[in-house]
Amino acid sequence: MTVQHKVTELEQVVIRFSGDSGDGMQLVGNIFSNLSATLGNEISTFPDYPAEMRAPQGTLNGVSGFQVQVGKSVLTPGDRADVLVAMNPAALKTNAKSLHPRSIVIIDEDSFTDRDLKKADFLTDNPFEELKITQVQVVSCPITSLVKNSLVDSGFDGKTILRSKNMFALGLVCWLFNRPLDSAIPFLEKKFSKKPAVLAANVKVLNDGFNFGANTHASISTYRIESSNEQEKGIYCDVNGNSATAFGLIAAAERANLPLFLGSYPITPATDVLHELAKHKNLGVKAIQCEDEIAAVCSAIGASFAGHLAATSTSGPGLALKGEAIGLAVMTEIPLVVVDVQRGGPSTGLPTKTEQSDLLQALYGRNGDSPAVVVAAKSPLDCFDMAFNAAKIALEHMTPVILLTDGFIANGSSAWKIPNIDAMPAIKPPFVTEEIKEGWKAYQRNEETLVRSWAKPGIPGFEHRIGGLEKHYTTSAISMDAANHQKMTNTRYNKIAKVALDIPLLEIEGDENAELLVVGWGGTFGHLHSAVNQLLDEGKSVAYTHFQYINPLPSNTAEVLKKYKKILVCELNTGQFAGYLRGVIPGVNILQYNKVEGQPFMLSELVDCFTKTMEA
C-alpha cells in the first residue's frame, strides 16, 4: 500500500519520540532503533527520562523522551531532531529547542486541547507560534481517537487501549522512513510473547499508523536512510553503556576464571549497572546492594581479598565517599574496579545530567600519595571494552582501577556485535603457586612489573596479614621506617607507571601534520570525532586524539602532544584534564574548550570552536 511520491535519501537522521512518562516512548524508540539496526543502519540512542518523581500527567516535568540517530557513520544520537513525535503539548514544548528548523513534527492532535495546553503552561492556543517553531512541517493526526476506534472491538478497557498509542506513532514513523513493518513485528512478538491479545492489538495499531501515513500524507516526502557499509557480519543486540559495563565485568570474570562480585549502592545514573548484574545469578554473579557506598566498596575489597574479581559502581557523590577505602586498596595492593558514572556536580548537583567533572576526584580524591589507575570509556559500546580492560589491569597489576563513564554514554545505546568472549584475551592474576611457597612473603614482587603476588585465603602455607599501615617492602610487616616509606611510595608510584606498558599507544586521527590537535577523553568521543571529521570533509587541516587511559597516560603522550602548536582540550567540566595534562606534560600549549551545562557537546558548537581556534 505504500505509494511513494517522493523519497529522499539521507545519510543520517535524528528522530525523537517524546510523550508523557506513561506513553511508552522508550519502548517504541527502542524498537525503531533496533529495527533500523537490523536493516543495516548504525544507531546511537539517548533516552531522556524525567528527573522528577512521576509528575502529573501532561505536565512539563513528566515528559519522557528517546532520541536516536540512524544512518551511516553514526557516533552520537545527534544534536537536533529531524523528526519529533510529540504525544502532547508538554512534549512539544520540552523539545522545541532541539529541533531543526525544518523538521517534521508528528503530534497527536487529540492531546492538544486547551486543557492539555494549559497543563504544559502554554498561554495561547497556538503552541507552535508560541514556541517560535513555525517552519516545522506538522503531521497532525488524531492518534487517540483513531486508536480507540481501531480497538473498539478488542475487548480491552479504555486505559489498556490507549497504551497502544505509541504503536500508532511507531507505524507512522516506519512509513516515513520506508521501513517495512515486517522488521518491527518480531520485536513486538518478543515483547508481548505472553499476551497474544495485546500483541494482536498492537500490531493492528502499528499497521494503522503506517497506513495513515501512506494514505493521508502522500504529499510529504518520505525518506530512505542509507545503510552503513561498515557493519561487520555477526549477531547484534542493542546495549546501553551501563549494561555494557556490567557485561564487560562479567566477561573479565570469565576470562580470569574468577567469580564476579559487585558491591553497590543505588545512585543515578549508575544504578543500572547494579540492576544488570543482579539479574545474572545463573552466571554466578554476586551483586550485593549494600547499606551505603562505603560498605559497597568495602565489601568489594573484602571479596577481592578473598579472591574474587571485585567491583563497585557509583556516581560522583558515591565516589567521594569511597575515597578512603580506595586508598586501602592502593595500600594493600588489592585488585578492585571502581565504576564511576559521572553526573552533573558539585554535591547532589544535576543527578540526571551528564558531565565529566569527576576526573580529578578519581585521580586525587584520597589521602596521601595514593596512585591508582584511571581509565575512561568513550562510547556506550566502549564501556564493555573498558570495563574488561579495567578488570584486566586491576587483576594483573594488583591495583584499584577507576573506570569513568558518564550519564550520556551510560544511558545511550548502540547496536553491538555480540563478541566471542572465549576469544578475548585471557586474564592472569599473579596468584601464588606451590613452587614459590618456600620463604614466600606477602609483598614480594615481580621485579619487572613491581606487582606483588596474590594468595587467596584458603591455601595452606600462604597465611599472611595485610593492612592500611605502611608496611615493609617485602614482608608486609608494619613499618614506620623512613627509608622504607620512601621506597614503598616510589614503588606504588612506579607500579602504576608501569601499567603504561600494557595499554595502547595514543593514536592520531585526521591530519597528522595539522597545527591544531583536538583532544578529548571519555564519553565525548562521538561528538569530537564527528566534528573533526566534518572539518576534514570540508578540507580543513585538523588532528584529533582521544584518551581512554588517564593514569598512566599512554607512553607516547608527550611525544605526540609536542608535535602540535595548538592543543585544544575539550571537556564537559571547567578544564580538569587540561590542567592535569599541563601538570604532567610541561611545555605544551594547551588551550581549553569547556562546557558545564549538564548536556553533551553539540556538533555545531564544536565545528565553530575548532574553526575559530584554527583561525586564531
Next chain:
Amino acid sequence: MTVQHKVTELEQVVIRFSGDSGDGMQLVGNIFSNLSATLGNEISTFPDYPAEMRAPQGTLNGVSGFQVQVGKSVLTPGDRADVLVAMNPAALKTNAKSLHPRSIVIIDEDSFTDRDLKKADFLTDNPFEELKITQVQVVSCPITSLVKNSLVDSGFDGKTILRSKNMFALGLVCWLFNRPLDSAIPFLEKKFSKKPAVLAANVKVLNDGFNFGANTHASISTYRIESSNEQEKGIYCDVNGNSATAFGLIAAAERANLPLFLGSYPITPATDVLHELAKHKNLGVKAIQCEDEIAAVCSAIGASFAGHLAATSTSGPGLALKGEAIGLAVMTEIPLVVVDVQRGGPSTGLPTKTEQSDLLQALYGRNGDSPAVVVAAKSPLDCFDMAFNAAKIALEHMTPVILLTDGFIANGSSAWKIPNIDAMPAIKPPFVTEEIKEGWKAYQRNEETLVRSWAKPGIPGFEHRIGGLEKHYTTSAISMDAANHQKMTNTRYNKIAKVALDIPLLEIEGDENAELLVVGWGGTFGHLHSAVNQLLDEGKSVAYTHFQYINPLPSNTAEVLKKYKKILVCELNTGQFAGYLRGVIPGVNILQYNKVEGQPFMLSELVDCFTKTMEA
C-alpha cells in the same frame, strides 16, 4: 659552686631528651624549652611520641623523645642533636642516627645493664660501638642510684622516687648550658603546686643534677647560648601548632562575634585540636565529639547553617570521608573551616609521622567542579594566624576553607607572644539586614565579591531553603537548566578566585635577581627558609618564596614565578604542589625536590640540593 673552665658561645643548640614513655621526658623537655625562652632564646620544639600503645618498659617501641632547638634565629627543632639525654639503651639506639658526630650524650649508667641492653636488642655490651657512635662525648652518670640516695629519707616509695630521675637530667643539662636553676624552679612550682613534698623532692634532685655536672665534669666545656635580639617585648607562652589552631578559631569567633562550634572525631595527629577546644566551655566553645568524620563535618555544616562559626578538624583519612559533605558546603555556599593535620599516607599510612600529601585531596577530593579555598600554615605559631584567616575568609566569602597543617608543626611548639585579640581585624559575615528584606532571595549576591548573603534561621521574613541540588542563580530554587548550571559553575569558580583580592601578595626573600627560586608551602617553611638563609650567608645567590595560600594563589604568583629561570618546588610528597603550579601557571620551569619519609626536611640535605640545582 659552678667552677667553669671553658665556656663556649653557641648561636643555636639542639637538645634531645629521650627515655622510656614513663620517664617524664616530655615534661623536662618542655621546662627546659620554656626556661630558655624566658632567658631570651628562641625555641622550636618537637615531641616524638611512640606510635604504639605503651610498649614494655625499656623496649625500642616505648621510647619517647622531645627535641628542642634553642638560640637565635631558630625556626626548626634542628636536624641532629648536639646533646642527647638517653635514659636507657633503647633511647640511645633510637636516636643514634640523629646525633651530630661530636655531640654530648648524657646517659643513666644504671640503666645500661646487660638486661637493659638486651631489651633494646643490643647484641654486645658496648652500645656505642655497636651503633658506631664512638666519637660522641659520653657523660655517664649513675642517675638512678644518685636519685635513690638523695631521696632515701623523703618518705616516698621507690616508684615515686624514681619518677624524679628526669629532674636530675634536667639539672645536668641546665649546668651544661649555664642556665641558673632559678629559671627552672617557677615551672616546677606551677606543675607541683598542689604537692609541696613532691615539689621539694624534685627541686632537690634538680640541684643534684646541676651539682653533679659542676663537680665531676669540670673537664667538659659548658656552653652559653646566644639570646635572640629579635624577640618583641610582651608576655609569652609556649604553644604547639594544634593548640595554636584551636586558639586561632576562638580568636576568629571573638572577632566575628559568633559562637564557635567544632564537630570532630579523634584521629592522630589532629586530636589535640579537639582536646584543646573541649577545654574552653567557659569561652562558650561548643566542641562536639561525633560518631565519625562524616557526622563531624555535617554537624559543623548544620551549625553553620544555624549561624555559628563552624569548624571540623581531622587528618588525611578523615578528610577523605568528609569530601562529599564539603561539596555540600561548596554548593550551599556555607562558611566552614576544615582543619586537616596531614600525616603519612596513603590509607592509614604512618599516623604519627609528618607529610604534605593531602594537598591534592584538599583541592580536588570532591565530586564535580567544586572549588574551595585551601590555605596552609607554615609553623606552629602560624597555625594561629592561618586558622584565624581561614575563618575570616570562610565567613566573609561564604565558603568552606581547608586549612592544611601537618604532624610536624601541629606537635611542634614555639614561644608565642600572646596577641592582643581585640586589635585583630574584625570579621564581618554578610548577614542579612532589615533593609534588604523586601524581595530578598537566598542566593542574591554582592556583585563585586559574588558572595551571597547569610540569613540565620530565627529571623522572620528570611525563611529560605537551600540544598545540594543545582539551584537557580538568585532564587536558590532547584534548577536543572543548562545555561543556569554553566552560570552557577562559573560563579562558584569566580567567587573563589576573587578571594585572591583579600590575601597577601607573594613575597620573595633573599636575592630577588637569583636564577634559582626555591618554593615551599605549608609546614616546611622553617627548614626551607633556614637552608636558603645559610646559602645567602655563604654569599650564594638564591631566592625563596613560600605559599600559605594555595587556592586561590596570590594574584602576583605568575608574575613572580616567571622571573626565575629555575623554580625548585620542595615538598614532603611526590610533587603535588609542583604539579598543581604547572597546571595553573603554564610556561614556567618547575623542578622538584621531594621527600616522603614521614620526616621533616633536614637543613643539610636542602643546602646540598639547592647548591647542586644552582650548579646544574
Next chain:
Amino acid sequence: MSTKQYTVADFKSDTKVTWCPGCGDFAILTALQKSMVELGIEPHETAVISGIGCSSRLPYFMSTYGFHTIHGRGSAIATGVKVANPRLSVWQITGDGDCLAIGGNHFIHAVRRNVNLNIILMNNRIYGLTKGQFSPTTEKGFVTKSSPFGTIEEPFEPAELTLGARGQFFARSIDVDMPTTQECMTTAAKHEGAAVVEVLQNCVIFADGIHDEVSERTTRAEKTIILRHGEKMIFGANRDKGLMLDGIKLKVVTIGENGISENDLLTHDAVESDNFLHYKLAMMHHQGFPMALGVIRNVEAASYDQEVERQIAEVQAKKPIRKLQDYLLSGETWEVI
C-alpha cells in the same frame, strides 16, 4: 511560641509539590503543616532538615527555614543545627533508605544522644527517588529492580532499632490516617529529645499497596490498635477487642467474652522508663497481633543540646574567664622586657 495565629497556608512554600500523584507523602506533608499550626510554632523559628529521597524533598514545600542536605546525613546536620541553636524547632525529614541505609549510623547516634529533634521517617519500604530498589525495611522476598529474584535480607523494624539505640520516644502512624499522624507529630514536638515518628507511606509507583493490610479502611480497625497514654488498649471495628498480658506474652481478648471487661485490659503507659513492654507492643504485629500505632514510648530524659548548654553554663559558673586573651594570660607565661 507564636503570638500570631498561623494557618496551614503560612507553612506552605510556593514551590510546586513534585511527588507523583497519589503518593502518600502528600498526606504526611499536610499533617506536618497542621501539626505546626497546632503547636503554634513560627515558620522563622523552624528548621526542616532532610537528606535525599522523594520524602526528603519535603523541606522545599515548607515556608520555614529548610535544608535539603545529602543522602543519609540529615541526623548529623540537624544535630549541628539544634546544638547551635536549641531555640529552633528542628524537624528531620527522612525516608527508610535515607534514615536506615546510608544514614543508619547518624540516626542511632542522634537517638542515643537524645538530640531534641523531631524525626519524621517516611517508610515506604522502597527507594522511591532512584526508581525502585529495596531498602532496609523492604519485606524479605520482595522483588525490586535490585532484587529481581526477591530480597534475601531480614528488614529492620524502625521501632526496634530506635529502642535498641536507647530511644526515649517512638510513635507510628500511617499516611492515610492524618489525625493519628498529626497526634504523633505534635506529641513528638513536645518531647524533649530525639522523637522518632515512623509513618508508613505508600509509594504508588514502586511498592504500591504494601501497607494495605493495615491501611485499608476495611481491615484497618482489626489490624491496628492506636495506643494512647493512660488509655486502655482497645481495638476492632466494634472496639470490642483488647490486649492483656499472659505471663510475659501478650494476648488478644474480646471484651465481654470469658468474663473479660475493659478494666482487665492493659493500660498504655508511654512514660514508663523500662522499655520492655513498649518493645513488645511495637513488635507485636510480627506475631499476628494488631500493629501498634500512636505514641508507643514517650520518656523524658535530658536532651543532648540541653546538656551541651548546661555544661557550658556550669563551667562558666566556675570559671570567670570569657575571653581567649585572658585565658592565655592566666596560664604558664613569661615576659620579655
Next chain:
Amino acid sequence: MSTKQYTVADFKSDTKVTWCPGCGDFAILTALQKSMVELGIEPHETAVISGIGCSSRLPYFMSTYGFHTIHGRGSAIATGVKVANPRLSVWQITGDGDCLAIGGNHFIHAVRRNVNLNIILMNNRIYGLTKGQFSPTTEKGFVTKSSPFGTIEEPFEPAELTLGARGQFFARSIDVDMPTTQECMTTAAKHEGAAVVEVLQNCVIFADGIHDEVSERTTRAEKTIILRHGEKMIFGANRDKGLMLDGIKLKVVTIGENGISENDLLTHDAVESDNFLHYKLAMMHHQGFPMALGVIRNVEAASYDQEVERQIAEVQAKKPIRKLQDYLLSGETWEVI
C-alpha cells in the same frame, strides 16, 4: 574441619604483640587462639578481619589470614570476604569505637543481614589507640581527654543495639574470665549467622578499672551471672542466688529462703526466637541485677552468605545458561550478514 591437631602456638604469628603490659587484650587474644584450637579450624581456612584501634591490631598476632583494614569498616569488609568465600571461618575483631562509633552502620547491617561472622567486640569503653577519648560505650560523666568535664551522652549497650538490629546471637564475657570468653567464642563460631561476642576489656592506661565491679575476683560472683542454655539461672559466691520472674519483671531470690528451691528458678533458653527475655536479661545490670555473662541469645536463622548461595543455586536450577555470550545470544538480537 582439620585433620591435624593444631595447638595454640599454631595460631600465633611471629609478630611481637605491642599492647601495653597489663592490657586486657592479651587474654582475649589467648582465648581466641584457644577457641580456634577447640573448634578444630585451620589457620589457612580462617580470616581475621579488623578495623583500627588497639584491639584491631589483633590480626597481626594471629598466624591465620588477616586483614587490618580501616577504621569502622571491618563489618563491611568481612561481609565481602564471607559472601565471596563462605567456607572460610571469618572473625571480625573490633573495639567499642571501631564497631559502635564510626562502624555503627556496617555493624547493625551485618547483624540484620545475619552475615555469618564471629564478631568479637573488645569493649574498653574508651578510644585506646588515639590515647583516651570517650567512646559510644563510655559511661555518662566519665572524664576523658575529649570530655574534660565529663561526657554528656547516654552510652550504647551493645546487647541492646544488637537485638535492636535483629541480632540472633549475643554473648558477653570479661577479659579476665578466659573460660567464659572461650565458651562464648566457640558457641559463636558454631552459630550460623552474625554472632556478637562482647568482651569487657580493661585498658590499663586510659580507663583502668572501669569494669572492676564485675571483673574483680572478690565481687564477680555476686555481680555477674553466667547464663547457659538449658541451665538454671544461679549465681553468687555460694551459688545460692537465682533469678525468677515476677510478672514481667525479674527478681533475685535466695535458694532455700521463702521456700524457694532451684526448680523455681528460670531456666535459660538461648534458642527461643522471641528476644523479649534475652533483652531483659542482657539489660538487667542497669537495674541493679547481676550482669549476664555467657551466651544470652543463640537463635538459628538463614545467614546472608547462605542465602546468596541459595539464591544463585535456585536461579541456576531454573536457567541453564552459564556463559555471558550464551545469555546475550538468547536475548533480543538480529543478524547482519
